[in-house]
Amino acid sequence: MSDLTQQKCEACRADAPRVTLDESKELLKQIPEWEIMPQDSIDRLTRIFKFDDYLEAVSFSNKVAELAEEEDHHPSILLEWGQVEVNWWTHKIGGLHKNDFISAAKTDVIFNT
Amino acid sequence: MSDLTQQKCEACRADAPRVTLDESKELLKQIPEWEIMPQDSIDRLTRIFKFDDYLEAVSFSNKVAELAEEEDHHPSILLEWGQVEVNWWTHKIGGLHKNDFISAAKTDVIFNT
Numbered sequence: 001m002s003d004l005t006q007q008k009c010e011a012c013r014a015d016a017p018r019v020t021l022d023e024s025k026e027l028l029k030q031i032p033e034w035e036i037m038p039q040d041s042i043d044r045l046t047r048i049f050k051f052d053d054y055l056e057a058v059s060f061s062n063k064v065a066e067l068a069e070e071e072d073h074h075p076s077i078l079l080e081w082g083q084v085e086v087n088w089w090t091h092k093i094g095g096l097h098k099n100d101f102i103s104a105a106k107t108d109v110i111f112n113t
Numbered sequence: 114m115s116d117l118t119q120q121k122c123e124a125c126r127a128d129a130p131r132v133t134l135d136e137s138k139e140l141l142k143q144i145p146e147w148e149i150m151p152q153d154s155i156d157r158l159t160r161i162f163k164f165d166d167y168l169e170a171v172s173f174s175n176k177v178a179e180l181a182e183e184e185d186h187h188p189s190i191l192l193e194w195g196q197v198e199v200n201w202w203t204h205k206i207g208g209l210h211k212n213d214f215i216s217a218a219k220t221d222v223i224f225n226t
Contacts, residue, residue, distance in 0.1 A: 054178070054187060055182070058175065061174070061192070062171065065167070065171045065192065068167070068194075069167060074167060074193065074194035075193075076191060076192065076193045077192045077193075078189060078190070078191045078192075079174070079178065079189065079190045079191075079192070080187065080188075080189045080190075081181075081187035081204075091194075
């Protein structure tokens, strides 16, 4: 499977397919720190990033927001003292699209660089 | 009662008093758009701010984070497409301190200017 971080989000239609269970298992191997968590009956990719420094957490949140604008795909970003929780999901299809896995992989790159 | 926006957060000890029900009713009159919502059995002051533009929502989130650093009092800031939810509470006392009402009032000033 090609590297998620090298891919771009595609425009997502309301009738675009959700990832299947097999696909999501395969894709999660590339982003092992993320979990699939349902919220309001909608699956979301979620990860909590820890920070000792509040301004570093703010800076990380801003970079994820920049990524969101670039990809035209917007997560929830929950900034608190000590951590940032990011959730990716696709509102239009009420679940997970490959776009979400691409965005999660790119969020990891932001965190690791 | 003096204007909340003119006050500074005071250092908060673990044995500092929570606001009483009567005090919180009085303080809420100055921040009528906020609600007290329990989460994990801890009362929090919460308000959702709506935005048409994502970058405006990001900018608002950053200004609230700057306020947090100035006051050394940190809320949760949940950035999503179209809105930002801010929650203020005082971790050390497991509830609401006057600091939270001061911070909420200052958050309103940021939104309104």
